[in-house]
Amino acid sequence: MSEIITVRGFVATDTKLKKLDSDTDTTDFRLACTERWFDREKNQWVEGQTNWFSVSAYRDLARNVVASLKKGDKVIVMGRLKIRSYTRQDSSIGTYVGLDAVTIGHDLTWATSTVLHKTYQGRANAEGNTAEANATETNTSATNAIDVNSAEANSIDSNTVDTSTGELTSAPDQALDRDNVSVDDDHEDSSESHREPAFA
Numbered sequence: 001m002s003e004i005i006t007v008r009g010f011v012a013t014d015t016k017l018k019k020l021d022s023d024t025d026t027t028d029f030r031l032a033c034t035e036r037w038f039d040r041e042k043n044q045w046v047e048g049q050t051n052w053f054s055v056s057a058y059r060d061l062a063r064n065v066v067a068s069l070k071k072g073d074k075v076i077v078m079g080r081l082k083i084r085s086y087t088r089q090d091s092s093i094g095t096y097v098g099l100d101a102v103t104i105g106h107d108l109t110w111a112t113s114t115v116l117h118k119t120y121q122g123r124a125n126a127e128g129n130t131a132e133a134n135a136t137e138t139n140t141s142a143t144n145a146i147d148v149n150s151a152e153a154n155s156i157d158s159n160t161v162d163t164s165t166g167e168l169t170s171a172p173d174q175a176l177d178r179d180n181v182s183v184d185d186d187h188e189d190s191s192e193s194h195r196e197p198a199f200a
Contacts, residue, residue, distance in 0.1 A: 006078045007053060007099065008107055009033035017066045027062040029069070031055045031077060031099070054098040055079065064118075065104055074107040 012030040020026055035048035055077055057065050069075065079099035088094050106113040 003081045004078065004102065005081050005099070006076065007031065007033055008076050009051075009053070009074070011069050011071055011073045011075060012052075014071050015066045015069055017062060024058055025062045026056065026058050027066050028054060028056045029065075031075070052097065053077075054096065055101050055104070056098060057101040057104065061101060061104065065101075068106075069104070074110045076105050076107050077101055078103050 009031045012032045015027050015029050018026050031053040032050050033053065034050040037046055037048070038044070039046045077099055079101040082096070082098040082100060084096050086094050086096055
């Protein structure tokens with residue numbers, strides 16, 4: 001299992017978008033990380049050893065890196081650590097230390113940054129479908145409300161209305177008391193749900 005680490009440093013080489021054989025976008029750059037601390041005795045900042053990493057990014061991250069980073073930018077990189085040995089031309093052994101980047105951002109300790117959000121096609125389609133579904137649900141609710149009002153109006157036929165005055169003439173026990181109507185949410189209007197179990 002690869003180890004995920006976070007490294008602070010500055011971009012030491014220019015970035016350029018490339019493509020792998022699989023047609024996947026990629027870019028890479030060298031990241032220099034120099035230890036730095038304040039020496040109280042000398043009353044000044046002191047720089048220590050510089051560690052070098054080869055950072056690789058792929059797909060959307062690669063495209064955003066090329067559009068956002070330039071040589072000299074101070075960045076924070078989180079990625080999978082890759083270490084392997086190789087033989088140089090003079091037969092000496094070297095060590096490759098790389099990071100397969102998971103995320104990269106500007107180090108805001110040293111600068112400010114403005115974010116430009118990008119909307120990708122998959123996300124745009126999902127948001128569009130959600131909006132369409134919400135609109136459909138709203139129209140359905142409005143239609144149902146109209147149907148309820150129509151049904152209530154139809155329930156009052158000509159026999160219960162005085163045509164001369166427009167008032168209801170039905171008996172009090174037939175009138176709908178809206179203040180005393182209760183709804184049983186657990187009630188199921190189905191004869192199957194109330195059928196007693198049959199035993200052989």
